[in-house]
Amino acid sequence: MIKDITIGQYFPGNSVLHRMDPRVKILLTGVFIVMLFAAKGIEGLAVGILFTVTAFLFSKIPLKMMGKSLKPIIPIVIFTAVLNLFFIRTGKVLWEWKIIKLTQEGIDTSLFMVIRIICLICGSSLLTYTTSPIDLTDAIERLMSPLKKIKVPVHELAMMMTIALRFIPTLIEETDKIMSAQKARGADMETGSLMQKAKAMIPILIPLFVASFRHAEELALAMECRCYHGGEGRTRMKQLKMSILDLWGSLFCGVFLAGVIVIDRVLG
Amino acid sequence: MAVIKTEDLTYVYGDGTPFRKVAVDHVNLEIEKGDFAGIIGHTGSGKSTLIQHFNGLLRPTSGSVYIDGERLWDNKARLRPIRFKVGLVFQYPEYQLFEETVYKDIAFGPKNMGLDEDEIDRRIKETAKLVGLSDSVMQKSPFELSGGQKRRVAIAGVMAMEPEVLILDEPASGLDPKGREQILGMIKEYHKAKGNTVLLVSHSMEDIARNVSKILVMNDSKLFCYDETAKVFHRSAELEKMGLAVPQVTRVFDRLKAMGFDMGEDVYTVKFGSGLLLDRLGKKGAK
Numbered sequence: 001m002i003k004d005i006t007i008g009q010y011f012p013g014n015s016v017l018h019r020m021d022p023r024v025k026i027l028l029t030g031v032f033i034v035m036l037f038a039a040k041g042i043e044g045l046a047v048g049i050l051f052t053v054t055a056f057l058f059s060k061i062p063l064k065m066m067g068k069s070l071k072p073i074i075p076i077v078i079f080t081a082v083l084n085l086f087f088i089r090t091g092k093v094l095w096e097w098k099i100i101k102l103t104q105e106g107i108d109t110s111l112f113m114v115i116r117i118i119c120l121i122c123g124s125s126l127l128t129y130t131t132s133p134i135d136l137t138d139a140i141e142r143l144m145s146p147l148k149k150i151k152v153p154v155h156e157l158a159m160m161m162t163i164a165l166r167f168i169p170t171l172i173e174e175t176d177k178i179m180s181a182q183k184a185r186g187a188d189m190e191t192g193s194l195m196q197k198a199k200a201m202i203p204i205l206i207p208l209f210v211a212s213f214r215h216a217e218e219l220a221l222a223m224e225c226r227c228y229h230g231g232e233g234r235t236r237m238k239q240l241k242m243s244i245l246d247l248w249g250s251l252f253c254g255v256f257l258a259g260v261i262v263i264d265r266v267l268g
Numbered sequence: 269m270a271v272i273k274t275e276d277l278t279y280v281y282g283d284g285t286p287f288r289k290v291a292v293d294h295v296n297l298e299i300e301k302g303d304f305a306g307i308i309g310h311t312g313s314g315k316s317t318l319i320q321h322f323n324g325l326l327r328p329t330s331g332s333v334y335i336d337g338e339r340l341w342d343n344k345a346r347l348r349p350i351r352f353k354v355g356l357v358f359q360y361p362e363y364q365l366f367e368e369t370v371y372k373d374i375a376f377g378p379k380n381m382g383l384d385e386d387e388i389d390r391r392i393k394e395t396a397k398l399v400g401l402s403d404s405v406m407q408k409s410p411f412e413l414s415g416g417q418k419r420r421v422a423i424a425g426v427m428a429m430e431p432e433v434l435i436l437d438e439p440a441s442g443l444d445p446k447g448r449e450q451i452l453g454m455i456k457e458y459h460k461a462k463g464n465t466v467l468l469v470s471h472s473m474e475d476i477a478r479n480v481s482k483i484l485v486m487n488d489s490k491l492f493c494y495d496e497t498a499k500v501f502h503r504s505a506e507l508e509k510m511g512l513a514v515p516q517v518t519r520v521f522d523r524l525k526a527m528g529f530d531m532g533e534d535v536y537t538v539k540f541g542s543g544l545l546l547d548r549l550g551k552k553g554a555k
């Protein structure tokens with residue numbers, strides 16, 4: 001059913017990660033990515049894995065959800081693994097058949113890459129799992145606000161994103177209703193050739209467009225009635241505030257980053 | 269034989285999620301051919317959910333629906349013919365209009381039925397007359413019309429399919445009293461002209477009392493009763509406990525009864541009530 005599409009992947013909760021400031025979370029996700037790419041050897045990566053697992057445990061997100069976010073990247077993982085397995089031709093040869101050659105180095109590298117990708121996806125999806133889309137846009141707006149100096153309409157962009165996010169469920173609901181109404185008039189959307197199916201979308205798309213324009217007009221009017229005039233001098237109902245949690249989070253992240261670098265230097 | 273029959277019909281929204289909601293709960297119901305019935309119930313009582321089962325738009329979570337003795341969902345290919353047999357007009361149907369002209373929009377349903385041109389034309393002309401759309405309006409874009417006119421076009425779009433059962437979800441909501449009266453009038457006209465079964469969901473007890481002969485009451489996802497109008501309004505105390513008001517005139521006569529002026533009969537339309545009252549007063553010699 002069309003309703004089952006989830007928007008973003010926010011998983012409501014009250015864990016430590018949920019309560020952290022979204023700005024800090026975005027920045028720390030950046031640090032996390034640096035951490036993974038700083039790791040040159042398997043030992044450094046082990047620290048990265050440890051960090052991912054700890055962050056995951058702190059987030060209290062069910063393991064099932066993690067599996068869900070990994071599903072779409074399975075092809076990429078397989079592709080990376082195969083590429084590294086067969087195209088790295090240096091190192092001790094383990095098995096050879098015609099032009100195919102498996103080497104120890106190939107296996108090591110492909111394992112390393114696969115683990116790194118999985119960590120990358122799991123770790124960064126924690127950001128979207130623990131931060132609502134609205135908080136996320138808010139934080140992006142704040143982080144990008146220096147760009148206002150070079151005339152980038154940061155507030156307007158963020159506002160557009162917020163509005164778009166807000167209206168996705170509304171439009172899904174509307175699509176459902178219109179589909180039901182046209183089905184009740186005998187519209188047939190399941191059978192027929194591709195051309196016929198495309199044509200069958202018209203009775204749904206037109207009312208949907210009309211509805212979107214209506215929503216846009218009503219919303220614009222409502223915003224004007226409330227004296228909305230853009231970002232200049234605008235204060236927020238929900239202030240983003242950093243707390244001691246964010247300090248601990250940053251410290252935690254910093255320690256692991258240092259850990260990765262040191263271990264790589266010492267053992268690598 | 270009952271044209272609509274349900275057996276332990278149950279529907280659950282969002283089953284298996286934290287938002288699980290039983291919207292229709294073990295409903296057993298038989299609606300006879302030719303009935304003109306009103307469906308009432310407080311907001312969220314499951315009226316809209318219930319009627320969407322009658323033409324196979326929603327699949328029961330458990331239980332079954334029979335149309336003319338045929339069990340729905342046994343054969344999915346039969347659902348489309350069933351939808352031509354049971355026409356459903358949604359709440360705010362004007363938002364489903366899409367064609368270039370009113371004429372073409374009304375033709376959408378009949379065309380889907382695979383009728384020939386002449387028959388489609390005949391039906392459109394007939395329904396247009398019934399709902400009061402003039403020839404000049406028929407060639408306009410539906411998006412140029414007023415809200416009330418759009419509503420009529422949308423209802424005509426389903427009526428032109430000449431369904432054996434016509435179901436309307438709050439067809440008069442959001443209209444002024446005159447608009448309401450016209451919409452309800454044309455529904456009544458349709459029922460009279462065709463003798464088809466008509467189900468009418470409404471929040472207005474007055475509208476219901478004036479038009480229908482039977483009432484179906486939904487309460488908290490359950491069927492409370494399906495009975496003759498008089499018998500249902502007779503249970504005014506129970507209805508009020510559910511948050512449903514009986515028609516104002518019924519309340520007036522209830523109070524009169526409590527004060528000792530028993531009229532002997534239940535009153536639920538102003539016309540009948542005033543007649544009764546004048547009668548009584550006349551008998552006593554007053555003018």
Ligand SMILES: Nc1ncnc2c1ncn2[C@@H]1O[C@H](COP(=O)(O)OP(=O)(O)OP(=O)(O)O)[C@@H](O)[C@H]1O
Binds near residue numbers: 311
């Ligand atoms: N698409 C949906 N998803 C989840 N729950 C729904 C959905 N549609 C309705 N419900 C819930 O099911 C219950 C019954 O809804 P329904 O629309 O059938 O009520 P109703 O009697 O038609 O109310 P109203 O008089 O306001 O139109 C309500 O509690 C509603 O919240």
Ligand SMILES: [Mg+2]
Binds near residue numbers: 315316317359437
């Ligand atoms: Mg409803």
